[in-house]
Amino acid sequence: MQLELKSVSLVYDPDVQNPKKAVDDISLTLRKGEFAGLIGHTGSGKSTLVQIMNGLLKPTEGTVLLDGQDVHEKGFPLRNLRRQVGLVFQYPEYQLFEETVLKDVCFGPKNLGLPKEEQEERAKKALSRVGLDARYYDASPFELSGGEKRRAAIAGVLAMEPDILILDEPTAGLDPQGRNDLLAEIRKLNEEEGTGIVLVSHSMEDVAAYASRLLVMNHARLVYDDTPRHVFEHYKELEAMGLSAPQVVYVMHALEARGLDVRTDVLTIEEAKREILRALGRK
Amino acid sequence: MEEFIRLQDVVYEYHAYAEEEHEEETVRALSHISAEIREGSFVVVLGHNGSGKSTLAKQVNALLLPTEGYVYVCGANTRETPEEDLWKIRKNAGMVFQNPDNQIIGNVVEEDVAFGPENIGIPEEELARRVTRALEKVGMEAYRMHSPNRLSGGQKQRIAIAGMLALKPKCILMDEPTAMLDPMGRKEVLETVHELNRKEGITIVLITHYMEEAVDADRVIVMDRGQIVMDGTPKEVFSRMEELRAIRMSVPEVTELAYELRKEGLDLPEGILSIEELTEALCSLN
Numbered sequence: 001m002q003l004e005l006k007s008v009s010l011v012y013d014p015d016v017q018n019p020k021k022a023v024d025d026i027s028l029t030l031r032k033g034e035f036a037g038l039i040g041h042t043g044s045g046k047s048t049l050v051q052i053m054n055g056l057l058k059p060t061e062g063t064v065l066l067d068g069q070d071v072h073e074k075g076f077p078l079r080n081l082r083r084q085v086g087l088v089f090q091y092p093e094y095q096l097f098e099e100t101v102l103k104d105v106c107f108g109p110k111n112l113g114l115p116k117e118e119q120e121e122r123a124k125k126a127l128s129r130v131g132l133d134a135r136y137y138d139a140s141p142f143e144l145s146g147g148e149k150r151r152a153a154i155a156g157v158l159a160m161e162p163d164i165l166i167l168d169e170p171t172a173g174l175d176p177q178g179r180n181d182l183l184a185e186i187r188k189l190n191e192e193e194g195t196g197i198v199l200v201s202h203s204m205e206d207v208a209a210y211a212s213r214l215l216v217m218n219h220a221r222l223v224y225d226d227t228p229r230h231v232f233e234h235y236k237e238l239e240a241m242g243l244s245a246p247q248v249v250y251v252m253h254a255l256e257a258r259g260l261d262v263r264t265d266v267l268t269i270e271e272a273k274r275e276i277l278r279a280l281g282r283k
Numbered sequence: 284m285e286e287f288i289r290l291q292d293v294v295y296e297y298h299a300y301a302e303e304e305h306e307e308e309t310v311r312a313l314s315h316i317s318a319e320i321r322e323g324s325f326v327v328v329l330g331h332n333g334s335g336k337s338t339l340a341k342q343v344n345a346l347l348l349p350t351e352g353y354v355y356v357c358g359a360n361t362r363e364t365p366e367e368d369l370w371k372i373r374k375n376a377g378m379v380f381q382n383p384d385n386q387i388i389g390n391v392v393e394e395d396v397a398f399g400p401e402n403i404g405i406p407e408e409e410l411a412r413r414v415t416r417a418l419e420k421v422g423m424e425a426y427r428m429h430s431p432n433r434l435s436g437g438q439k440q441r442i443a444i445a446g447m448l449a450l451k452p453k454c455i456l457m458d459e460p461t462a463m464l465d466p467m468g469r470k471e472v473l474e475t476v477h478e479l480n481r482k483e484g485i486t487i488v489l490i491t492h493y494m495e496e497a498v499d500a501d502r503v504i505v506m507d508r509g510q511i512v513m514d515g516t517p518k519e520v521f522s523r524m525e526e527l528r529a530i531r532m533s534v535p536e537v538t539e540l541a542y543e544l545r546k547e548g549l550d551l552p553e554g555i556l557s558i559e560e561l562t563e564a565l566c567s568l569n
Contacts, residue, residue: 041465042436090463143299146332173381173462175331175492177531202465205536242435242467247495247536247558254562260569269536273543280569282547 001032001067001163001196003053003085008062010048022048023059024220032163033194035187037207037228040217041242046200049217050166053198055081083112086162090169092153096141101132101152104141108160119159126158130185147178154182158189164196165189171206179203183210208232208246208267216243229265248272255279287357287486288320288343288376288454294351295338295509312338314509315352322453323484325477327497327517330506331531336490339506340456343488345372357453370403377447381459383439386446387431392423395431396445403450417448420483421475437468441475448479454486455479461493469493494521495535498556505532522554537561 010023023045030036030053040046051057052064055071055078064071064081071081089095098104105123114122127136130151136144141152154170167186171179187210190197198215201207207214207228214231216224218241224231232238235245235253251272252264262279266272295313312335320326320343330336341347342354345361354361356372364372377399380386389395396414405413418424421441426434431442440460447455457476461469473496479485489496497503503520505513507530513520521527521534524542533539541555541564551564 041467169463173332173459173492175334175531176494176533177528178332179492202463202469204466242465244466248540250558251537251540251561254558255565258562258566260566269540269543272540273547276540276544276565277547277549280549280565282549 001084003030003164004065004068005029005052005059006063006065008052008059008064010052010057011060014060021220023052025062026222027062028215028222028225030164030196030198032196033190034213035190035197035211036199036213036215037211038198038200038215038217039202039204039207039243044217044241045220046217047168050087050168050198050200053164053166054085054087056087083160084162085164085166086157086160088154088157088165088167088170090172092156092170093141093146093149096149096153096156099140100138101127101141101144102137104152105155105159108156112160122159122161123155126155127152129158129189130155131181147174147182150174151182162195164198166198166200168200169202170199171201171203179206186210204232204244205246216241228267232267233265287322289355290316290318290339290342290352291355292317292352293342293349293354295342295347296350312509313342313349316509316511317352318504318511318514320454320486320488322486323480324501325480325487325499326489326502326504327500328488328490328504328506329492329494329497329520329532334506334530335509336506337458338509340378340458340488340490343454344376344378344456345369346378374399374403374450375452376454376456377450377452379440379443379447379455379457379460381462383436383443383463386443387439390430391427392418392429392431392434392442393427395442396449399446400449413449413451414445417445420448420479421445435468436464437471440464440468440472444472444475444479448485452485454488456488456490458490459492460489461491461496469496494533494538497521498535505530517556518554521556 005026005028008023008026009021011019011021013019038046052059058072066081096104102123105126106119109119109122132151141149171182183206186197189195199211211228214228216231232245232249235249248266248269252262252266255262256264260279262275266275293313293316296309296311298307299310328336348362357375359372387395388398393414396417397410400410400413418427421444423441461472476487480487498517500517503517504511521538524534537558538555541551541561545551555561
């Protein structure tokens, strides 16, 4: 399965003079199995872009192709796109509404017209994916803690079994352990089920540690589409865009400036540790 | 000297109603908390989701009142202050929340900032002066006549802070004000509150999940299950990484890197908090 955006642009208010593009001439291809991060300052167009990806917004120019088929062509069932490309909004827990967690997660599969048994089977699988076991099935979503609500809401999208899952800042407001747990579950989903992931995040550390591809938006344009290792080498350019790099990148640059012969393209604490030990001749 | 903020053996309980069993369950969100906050200090409160951080801040702001014990804000006991006078406490200890979009009400920036002082009957001339001063202090005077909708997240939070400032508070409580912001927005907000603390002497109580935001504080309080489990300088608190991990917390990346390098046998001091400190320590080894 692949989703291709070809020279896509979107203008929210085309009738005003000098309309401002929210997304400006973006081309990219997403594939099942990959793990992409998407970063960009507030208002850079990330949210608009992800809504174009799952067909909630129709681009003003350009085309969106699902396995080669134009999704906005007359007769194309947009529902297929929304099922195959799942989108978890920011603070999705505000959208929980059913009496029980299980019913809530069944809502999507129910809408797909699946028989009740399969609805529940999918819902249970999705809940276990996000670390919520059978004890939660009959709980009211409103009794759950903030982190659990977030998981239940993500399970609701997972139960549609999308090939690509887009998550818009899924860890905002979670404590460090909650962030790590949720990201580990997303990684597992990617590795075990091959679900393609697009992780929209304001945490440079998180995308550095988890993504293998990094998309960077600035003023409606896609300015980088590369590995995180390469992208964070441009930390000065990223700063000019209101972004930054993981702290370890700054540590390595500071050490290099002081004359220590270290590689600067590290992404994680583990990599930084090994590189520093090597440079100091300790390993 | 008049006490500034003092919590004395504070317990806060609320009732959760379980629909199935038709019985009430009492949840204890704060359990015998005692602490004093000095005027002019910069205090960061850390703790996992559900640890009681926000409840604690709401006690200081008198949005919640203790079930047992007392909270004093500038000498006023929140439990014994008549309801109609609680605004005086809230004026002294204003609160900024996580989502900037939920706390902006005006159509124009200056209207939004004027909302609070106008409500407490500040006369027009004084009002205009206060709005100007408040906007200057957060570096947003150029946006006075702008629509708040068009601002970035960091700018919106600075407007929310200006709204507090216009009430001339002695203390600003902030509940995860940077959770929804991009790196630049986080930096803007952090720099703004540090400057207010330094230049205006305003006491800051900042609740956050970003450990890096705690390194420049005077004091870090860590909460777990409704209790204060650590209370010290950032260096003291972040030297206790294993304990922090056990209660779902972490330390700044640079502190963790230093910790890992120490484990490998490098002779580095404990509780390194900044890139400069780590660089310095490593270069002196070489």
